[in-house]
Amino acid sequence: MGERIDENHDGAFGDECREEVRVTLGLEDDQVFAAFWGKLRDECLRVRRGIEASPNGFCLAPFDKSLTQRKTWLQRQVVNPIETLQAALSDENAPHFAHWERFGDDDPHANAALHDALADLKNKVTLLQREFEDEITGETAGKITHTHEIRHYVVFVCLSELREHYPNLKLSRGNWDKDLGQSIGHVPDFVRRVFFETTGNYEQLDGPIQANI
Incomplete structure (x- = not known):
């Protein structure tokens, strides 16, 4: 897991970040x-909103839970x-x-809207559990945590947008710096x-970068 940075994250991808990226890439x-x-x-920013809204291992997330833990929680706390x-x-x-004192004129204990709402929520959660199970068992995306999935996706976005807009720019993995323990x-x-x-989070990302270059 990467080093967690405690700071105010408002104003992400502002002018300062833009200029740093431009200068870094020359x-x-x-x-x-x-x-x-x-x-x-x-x-x-779309990815960032997803990180902020869902459980994952990054410091912007509300908390971190595995897909198995989330599937179990949903079953116990919602479906059951x-x-x-x-x-x-x-x-x-x-x-x-x-109550007898209402003499049989009691209001209905449940209406169609309530039954429909309960059924809709249960269906929504069940579908989400199935998505989790597909990822847990590897039937669709393989056994990969959401944190790892996000990590690789952000690297992919960076390099794919760079390729699209600067097709003549040579993409290098950099040189290994033994003192820093990462490529620069x-x-x-x-x-x-x-x-x-x-x-x-600040992470070295050497593996994901190498996988995409």
């Missing part, structure tokens, strides 16, 4: 760079209680909600800067 501040930065910024409540709200249990160069420095802005 690019002119022209229309091409503006287009490149716009697409990179928009996509990374819904099924219990659905059973309790069946017509045969209507007498539990009646304009491409890895650029990727790490954008990655930090997106996730709030």
Whole structure:
């Protein structure tokens, strides 16, 4: 896991970050760079919002839980209680909600809107659990954590946008610095800067960078 940085993350991908990226890559501040930065910024901000909204291992996340833990939590805390409540709200249990002093004029203990809402929530959670199970068992995306998936995706976005807008720019993995214990160069420095802005974590990223170059 990368080093966690405690700081105010408001104003991500602002002018300071933009200029650092441009200087790091040695690019002119022209229309091409503006287009490149716009697409990179928009996509990374989308990823950042996803990180902030969901459990993962980055410091911007609300908390971190594995897919198995989340699947179990949803079952215990949402699906099981819904099924219990659905059973309790069946017509045969209507007498539990009646009082004799109303002389049989009790309001309905549940209406169609409530039943539909419970069914919709259960269906939504069940579909999400199936997505988790596909990832847990490797049936679709393989056994990979969301944190690792996000990590590789951010690196992929950085390098794919760079290729698209600067097809003649040589993408180098950089040179290994034994003192720092990581590769250094304009491409890895650029990727790490954008990655930090997106996730709030500083990481070496040598593996994901090498996999995409």
